[in-house]
Amino acid sequence: MTVTVRALRRGDPADAEGFARIRHLALPFVLFTPESIAYDLEHAHPDSHYQPLLAEEDGEFIGTAQVGVIYDSPDPGEAYVNVYVHPERTGRGAGGSLLRTAEERLGALGATRLHAWVLDEPANRAFAERHGYRAARSAHFLRLDLANGDLPPLPSPPPGVELRTAADFADDPRPLFTLDAETLLDEPSDVDREFTDYEAWLEETWRHPLLSHELTSVAVVDGRPAAFSAARTDGGTWYGTVMTGTARAFRSRGLAKLAKSDSLHRARAAGFTEAFTGNNSGNGPMLAINKWFGYEICATEVKYVRELV
Known part of the structure; x- marks a missing residue:
């Protein structure tokens, strides 16, 4: 039996x-659908040189x-x-073959440090360690039972704060881009x-087929998006x-918790029975918020890094 590796074919x-x-x-x-896989490949930024690989x-x-x-x-x-x-x-050797192919491709593109x-x-x-990667930080996957869990009641927005959805910004999503860009820095x-x-x-984000504009909640202060919780769904469960x-x-001011609470309540009302999210293991404030909602850690992943010579 022979394992072969090739690029995922467009279309x-x-x-x-x-x-x-x-x-x-x-x-x-983590949510992956055939549609999202195809979309990511078709719409990736040219400078990302994004290429999914398959082992057969x-x-x-x-x-x-x-x-x-x-x-x-x-x-x-x-x-x-x-x-x-x-x-x-x-x-069967699939992991090693995929990794070698990826490293060769990235090295040829001038990559000097790989994250996995x-x-x-x-x-x-x-x-990972056998292939020269060293452990760095870790992150958790968390699950919330929306059907049977006790989701805390939706808090009332403070004075001057309004809850909206991403769908309300369909004509001009740039304010959400500005908010997303700022929060990414931290x-x-x-x-x-x-x-x-x-x-x-x-x-890559706004038009992505998995992003739910209706379930992405935004806390708005004086007309400006101040906090948000972005949701993805497969359109089903x-x-x-x-x-x-x-x-x-x-x-x-509790605005992130407010936005996430609104998104979770919208999701439960729409018939979703479980919710997933992820947190860096060192992100104490967000882990505390998710614990308050009733999320439980269901798995942990570790970031590994390798310097390419």
Whole structure:
């Protein structure tokens, strides 16, 4: 049996379906759909050199990798490779083949430091360390039972604060871009990133097929978006918040909790039964907010980094 690695083909539904299926099995806490896989490949910024990879064995897809350059970092040479293999097809060489292919591609593009997320399990961590990666920070995946849990009541907005949704900004989403760009600067990360390209943000975030404008809640103060909680769904049963933040001028007023609470209540009213989110393990304030909502940690991942010589 021979494992081969190749690039995911644009416009190939079978490739996108296979990639999404493996990711769902290996990483059920993050939403991937065939449509989102195809969209990410088609609309990625040219400078990201984004290329998903598939590993095949005798015609069966058994592994995946997301590979690209962190083009919006002010530090040159930053790149990423995230490898996930079908849980029942490990130990066949797919992970190593995917990683070698990705490293060769990124090295040829001038990458000097590679970032890789790895589930916090002994075999996964040993794989990363065996290939020269060193552990850095960690992050948690969290789950909330919307159907049977006790979601705290939606707080009343403070005077001067209004709750809206992203759909209310459909005619001009730039204020949300400004808010997203500001909050990104304070998100815990090993890599500095800057949102400066509005058109790229429209393509990669605002128009993304998984972003729910109706379930993304925004706290507005004096007409200005001050805090938000961005939601993604598959249009069916899966709901998750992917970013919650507050502009610096409006912090310590409970607006992030208010926005997230509004999004969660909207999701439950829409029929969603469970919610997922993720937090850096060192982000105490956001972990406390999620604990207040009733989220529980369901898995942990570790960031691994390798310097390319």
